[in-house]
Amino acid sequence: DAKTTQPPSMDCAEGRAANLPCNHSTISGNEYVYWYRQIHSQGPQYIIHGLKNNETNEMASLIITEDRKSSTLILPHATLRDTAVYYCIVRGATSGTYKYIFGTGTRLKVLA
Amino acid sequence: GAVVSQHPSRVICKSGTSVKIECRSLDFQATTMFWYRQFPKKSLMLMATSNEGSKATYEQGVEKDKFLINHASLTLSTLTVTSAHPEDSSFYICSAIPQSSYEQYFGPGTRLTVT
Numbered sequence: 577d578a579k580t581t582q583p584p585s586m587d588c589a590e591g592r593a594a595n596l597p598c599n600h601s602t603i604s605g606n607e608y609v610y611w612y613r614q615i616h617s618q619g620p621q622y623i624i625h626g627l628k629n630n631e632t633n634e635m636a637s638l639i640i641t642e643d644r645k646s647s648t649l650i651l652p653h654a655t656l657r658d659t660a661v662y663y664c665i666v667r668g669a670t671s672g673t674y675k676y677i678f679g680t681g682t683r684l685k686v687l688a
Numbered sequence: 689g690a691v692v693s694q695h696p697s698r699v700i701c702k703s704g705t706s707v708k709i710e711c712r713s714l715d716f717q718a719t720t721m722f723w724y725r726q727f728p729k730k731s732l733m734l735m736a737t738s739n740e741g742s743k744a745t746y747e748q749g750v751e752k753d754k755f756l757i758n759h760a761s762l763t764l765s766t767l768t769v770t771s772a773h774p775e776d777s778s779f780y781i782c783s784a785i786p787q788s789s790y791e792q793y794f795g796p797g798t799r800l801t802v803t
Contacts, residue, residue, distance in 0.1 A: 610791070619692070619781050619794035620732070663731070667790070674790055675722060676783075678732040 579603065579666040585683040588658075594651040596682050598664030601645040608667045609640060610676070611649045613660040620663065623649065654686045691715055692784050694795035701772055702803055709767045709798045711782030717762035718784035722792065723755070726779040738765045762787075772802040 581599045588594040600609060608627050612620040624631055624638045626647070631638045637650040651658055663681040667674060691714040701707045711721055719740045724732040736757050737745040744757035754776075756768040765784075769776055779799055783792040 608790075612794075614732075617779070617797065617799070619694075619783075619796045622791060622793065625791070674720065674785060674792075675734055675737055676732075676792060677734065678724075680731050 579607075579677065580664045580679045582662070582664055582679060582682045584680060585685070587685050587687055588651075588654045590656060590686050590688050591653055594654040594658065594684060594686070596649040596651075596662050596664075596684065597646065598649070599646045600664070600666050603644050603666050604668075606668070609638070609644075609647050610665045610667055611636070611638065611662065612665065613658075613662045614681070615660045623662075625667075654684075656686050656688060658684065659686045660684060690786060690791075690793040692782065692793050692795040694780075694782055694798050696798060697796065698799045698801075700801045700803060703773055704771055706768055706770045707772055707800060709769070709780055709782075709800070711765045711767070711784070711795055713763045713784040713786070713793075716784075716786040718765075719762060719787055721759060721765040721782055721784045723757060723765070723767050724781045724783070726781060726797075732781060735767075769800065772800070774802045776800065777802045 610625040611623040614620045626638045640647045661681040661683050665676045693712045695710045721738040723735045726732045735750045738757045738759040740759045746752045759765040779797050781797045783794045
């Protein structure tokens with residue numbers, strides 16, 4: 577079973593920030609939080625990952641709560657091309673625990 | 689960097705035949721690759737972990753004799769769907785982990801339709 581839960585869908589106005597939450601209350605101390613997105617009929621695309629600290633890259637920011645039981649992916653200025661299914665995944669840090677178990681994801685629709 | 693390709697992108701085959709799907713890491717070597725399947729409007733389901741030079745590890749409920757996986761080199765893994773049936777129609781996606789890394793990089797997927 578997936579270790580994460582996400583809302584099934586969200587809408588966001590174009591140009592506004594999209595905040596996508598993820599609950600991972602059973603995360604272990606050495607497990608990472610990864611975010612991917614999947615645009616229709618394509619393979620998932622890596623967005624960002626983190627362990628404890630907040631992370632930012634050219635695509636997004638990742639905010640992880642202090643107790644690490646939840647996180648939020650932030651797309652600062654959503655565009656229509658950001659419409660996709662966003663997956664939050666918890667991944668182990670040791671050999672044999674690298675596999676991803678995908679949850680249901682959040683279907684983000686960016687509205688013009 | 690870290691590009692993964694799949695071939696073919698789409699395939700239609702007749703019921704009872706076998707079809708092979710290739711997954712290649714184009715600019716890195718991957719000792720571990722993964723195979724997923726995805727039904728319409730559903731999430732990705734991990735089928736198996738493919739390790740170079742050894743037998744694949746299948747997830748519970750996945751028939752290893754039906755979904756044959758071969759990982760003969762550090763850049764190529766193949767998935768063969770044997771004696772395909774219409775219920776095997778799905779989107780098959782592979783991923784690969786570069787050596788000295790932990791992130792999975794995904795291929796573009798292969799749409800299999802069994803008629």
